[in-house]
Amino acid sequence: MTWRQGPHRRLAAAGVAACVALGAGGCSGPAGARSGDRPGDPVRTLRGAADRLVAAGSAKARTSIQMASGGTRVTIRGRGVYDFGERTGRLKVTLPDVPAGGEGRPPITELLVPGALYMKNRGAGVPADKWVRVETAGLSDGNLVTGGATDPLAAAEVLRGTREAEYVGRTAVAGTPVRHYRGTADLGRAADRSTGSARTALRAAAKGFATARVPFDAYLDDRGRLRKVRHRFGFVNAERAGTVAVASTTLLYDFGAAVAVRLPDEDDIYTGEIAEEAAVKED
Numbered sequence: 001m002t003w004r005q006g007p008h009r010r011l012a013a014a015g016v017a018a019c020v021a022l023g024a025g026g027c028s029g030p031a032g033a034r035s036g037d038r039p040g041d042p043v044r045t046l047r048g049a050a051d052r053l054v055a056a057g058s059a060k061a062r063t064s065i066q067m068a069s070g071g072t073r074v075t076i077r078g079r080g081v082y083d084f085g086e087r088t089g090r091l092k093v094t095l096p097d098v099p100a101g102g103e104g105r106p107p108i109t110e111l112l113v114p115g116a117l118y119m120k121n122r123g124a125g126v127p128a129d130k131w132v133r134v135e136t137a138g139l140s141d142g143n144l145v146t147g148g149a150t151d152p153l154a155a156a157e158v159l160r161g162t163r164e165a166e167y168v169g170r171t172a173v174a175g176t177p178v179r180h181y182r183g184t185a186d187l188g189r190a191a192d193r194s195t196g197s198a199r200t201a202l203r204a205a206a207k208g209f210a211t212a213r214v215p216f217d218a219y220l221d222d223r224g225r226l227r228k229v230r231h232r233f234g235f236v237n238a239e240r241a242g243t244v245a246v247a248s249t250t251l252l253y254d255f256g257a258a259v260a261v262r263l264p265d266e267d268d269i270y271t272g273e274i275a276e277e278a279a280v281k282e283d
Helices: 016-022 041-047 047-058 152-161 185-192 195-206
Strands: 002-005 058-070 072-083 088-094 108-113 116-120 133-134 162-173 176-186 213-221 226-238 240-255 259-262
Touching: 041 047, 041 152, 041 162, 041 176, 047 058, 047 152, 058 088, 058 152, 072 108, 072 259, 088 259, 108 259, 133 226, 152 162, 152 176, 152 185, 152 195, 152 213, 152 226, 152 240, 162 213, 176 185, 176 226, 213 240
Parallel strands: none
Antiparallel strands: 002 259, 058 072, 058 240, 072 088, 088 108, 108 116, 116 133, 162 176, 176 213, 213 226, 226 240
């Protein structure tokens, strides 16, 4: 099956990113688009950010997840395209290089679709030509961290749960003038204001993270489209009885970009055992 937007079994570990990276096993315009430097109510503006992305259609995306636990800090980066209406996307996710001059791993190809995440070049004993399929409903973080990249629309849907926010001022993101907002969202409230697979994922995240409160910085352009958002999550590392601090950043640009997502055939999906491994080990 292929989704297009024109110009306009499970994993043995609790979170691929944690295991791989840390060894953790009719509209009058958006409320924020006002003339001059006087945006509308920040909370209302941010709660509607996901809807404005759906109206925008599609975009290219860059993602970054920085994880810190104990003395280890790693960054996982992604790049690709995303269709907000169909909630589908394709990303290439690059893991950090292994230490001591070891060979780096090839990027992981990820397909994002409602309710599932497909990964190729997953490693951990999975043949290079096979895909791994993960049911995101069963992930304790709602796939906000697991794949090494936050689903771009999910990143905006977290903002549906904005509790308090302030307008910081004007700045620019990749040369585009934007308005900068800072605040805190509640994952439970975000889930209540979402529907379908988004609600299921956010509810899982609200229960799975160390806290349901998520501090953020968000940047919206003058058309109210989210250009950049940075969330700060925390989840419990059961193996080391500590908390992993996660900073997830999503950058959106080139709105209207073409998106084509073709799902792998059943014969190309790996159903064997997946070994635990770590690209970076703590000192």
